[in-house]
Amino acid sequence: MKVVYKERELSRTDLVDRTRYSAFLVSKMCDELLAAGLIRETGLGNSTGGRPPTLLSINPDIGRVVGVHIGTFNTRIVVTDLAGEALAFRKVPSHVEVGPEIALASLISEVEATLAGAGVELDQVRGIGIGISGVLERSTGTTLFWPKVPQWTNVPVKRRFEQRFRTAIEVEDTPRTMALAERRFGQGSQASEFVYISVGAGTGAALFLRDQLYTGADGFAGEFGHLMVDAQGPLCSCGNRGCLEATLSASALIHRAEAAVSQRLSTVLWRLTGGDPAKTSIELIGQAAQEGDRFSCSLLREAGTFLGLGLVGIINLLNPRLIVIGGSLAMAAGRFLLAAVEEAIRDRALVNQATELRVRLSELGEVDWARGAALLVINQALEISVLDRLSRQQNVEGD
């Protein structure tokens, strides 16, 4: 079932090739899944001589899933079918600054309102997947630490949702849920060795190695923002100097652009913000760069160079086939970053590691980020049902 889902549509013969199970076993499993309504026949494939094969795909209507992407500033909520297609979406402020209790209660109401708006009953919901920007203990779904909002230390996000919803709750950090979306809906769909970089309020990475999300021994793999790229660089929130995140994150750039506005270093930014430093945003920096503002262009170019230096370490160490850069900074000003990133990689990465590498900007948007969170549930649900079936199958054969 997992394979049917991954490939979207394929025949029984394809399934034998992919799973290496016998034709007999595949056929029996497909019959069972069809009988249970979990997959459906969607048409005829191309014949290679004989009768054209029947194509199978997941039945998306056997359940609904919620995806919640909790960012530092905004939360995106989506209701999807089991194929991950969006049925309803809303974007609301995260209000993390009011503290976890009130903010989570408010987000839970927003989830309920989104479901109600889509006409989805709670008992149709197979699960809720949550992506959150803080540092997570994955086993319990608890935020250990959220650098930008210290009140969010040891917040049991998963438990709060479980108390309200009687369904499976999965929690993961946002670079990973965004990477799941990229892998399924975006440019990562063909690369088994793929690194996703998220550049937003903070900077994070998610690693797809041998076609699986790699989480490390304790679930903390992918911390990319604290790679040292400039020993003389600014102090970082982690206490070190010169971390990538301290020079590259949206917060770091806004901080410098605010100073430029108050000191009138950029006439374009001054005009776009109406001279109010508090109005500075990543979107306006991106817009100023589009208009050719030298300050904004060089700010973004420098950020891209540091991002590139950090990526060189990942490229040399992991030799990925594809790097996709996403997040709010990439959405607002990606092309200014990308040119500098590519130059730094050309200058500094080792030749063999970089020859086959492609670096791309994500083309996914905020709805997709929330769909990525929904994939936490969808992938899990399908995995469990196929494993269940397989182990039952094997016991029967072994007895």
Next chain:
Amino acid sequence: MKVVYKERELSRTDLVDRTRYSAFLVSKMCDELLAAGLIRETGLGNSTGGRPPTLLSINPDIGRVVGVHIGTFNTRIVVTDLAGEALAFRKVPSHVEVGPEIALASLISEVEATLAGAGVELDQVRGIGIGISGVLERSTGTTLFWPKVPQWTNVPVKRRFEQRFRTAIEVEDTPRTMALAERRFGQGSQASEFVYISVGAGTGAALFLRDQLYTGADGFAGEFGHLMVDAQGPLCSCGNRGCLEATLSASALIHRAEAAVSQRLSTVLWRLTGGDPAKTSIELIGQAAQEGDRFSCSLLREAGTFLGLGLVGIINLLNPRLIVIGGSLAMAAGRFLLAAVEEAIRDRALVNQATELRVRLSELGEVDWARGAALLVINQALEISVLDRLSRQQNVEGD
């Protein structure tokens, strides 16, 4: 069979637990392997109530394997049984400087002499595993590039050995073969998320992720020596400035110690080398540090600090459970390095990523490095025989 090999000794019940195959299937496979003489019964295990279970292990005498570890200065050759136990060993100069043709011909004669000395016939040899320090194209076993010896560009090492020996030849880079040895015979045996760092003439890493050697999209993963740790640091052979390898490798340290000898900056080194800078070696720097020589101690401490800074990037990105530092520099002066490495990690690594981490010096020696190369063949041979058997098994059941 792979599982029997990994666990060294276990019962059929253990096998059912590990493989998740049915008791029926495991029992049938064991009978077949026993009949073929590939595994043997080695005694009785602990009873959990009923009859004590029969323990199974690999029959090490069904073949012989050769391991060749080609370093920049020395080559180590070992003949092993199928459990990887050494039956004969020799260490010879690599003589890479005379060019690949003559050097490889000479190494091939040394392999023949080692086999003859051990009384092993060529038809008993299941394969030859070769670890080599240059940059490799793994698919063809060709060195693409060897920074220290430019004549070794595009040398078909695997083909040269295949022309002489009619047996399986496997070629891999030395950090990976040393890591295989550490995983099987050393401290890596318990950690599925494990990074091996080799610090010798050059600096390399091998990554065990989810219990498997991770090689990247094109086989080039693990290039750790060119991580930038000091933007103001010395020029590196790769053309960049401040790479780890330029400050840390044995060659870099010897270079600085030679200067210290000629400028009489260290009385201890001056005495140990008899005042001849050309006599400077890693072993003598290590010995001088043991004797409390301030120059040598601070040289090694600085190297350890840079190594630690490089490791912080790996720790934050991959969240390994264990890092083992090996290679000739670690053998000669490991404890001076280790203190500085641990301090740098304590100072700079993120807390969650480093809490459960252990950093250890390798306790393996040169014989084990060559045994690691032999494991390339042993692991492969066992994998193929078990896959063969399994797929035959499945076709029978599926028909």
